[in-house]
Amino acid sequence: MLEITISVLILIGAIFTFIGSLGLARMPDFYTRLHGPTKATTIGVGSLLIASMIHFSTQDDGLSFHEVLVTLFLFITAPVSAHLLSKAALHLRIRSLSEPPPLVDAVDRDVLTNGEPLPRRSRAPRPNAHQSR
């Protein structure tokens, strides 16, 4: 039973590590490439370390806490390094596949008037407009 648990965790970890690197190699764009290895870090290496913790804790000399250090360090540092990498890529103006977002005024106009230009402000109905005619 214990061996089955350890084996399943090792398989999950190895498959996720492989998928993360496959995403790094196959994705078309830097910002999408950044997505893969962070998952490999958290799920892949995380479950490998859990499997190793179970494996060494069920041997003769008690609980083993070396893995907790590695897990904590990786889980703290992975988002920081991904954030710094994306900041560096934005600083170097690396092309993204997605279009840049439209300007805020254009978005507001399209949402409000369904694509037509905004009505002039003087055409807005005033409360006593029909009386003054």
Next chain:
Amino acid sequence: MLSVVLSIAFALVTAAIGLTFWRLLTGPDKPDRILALDTLYVNAIALLVLLGMHLDSALYFEAAILIAMMGFIGTVALCKYLLRGDIIE
């Protein structure tokens, strides 16, 4: 059963290292290469953990911790160099 699964896991992680190394060699931009190095040390940690389970020795975790710390410092230094043109200002 554990030895078979460990062999499969060794093969998968080695293939992952190969793919990462390919990205490191052919990455079009500098952040791609830094990201490939970052992934490479995470894969090295996974390989060391697998080796520790394969050889039944807890000796390799010290090396894994060292690789984690040094790799993070290296990634931060390289990103800082790209961002600012200088590491320690």
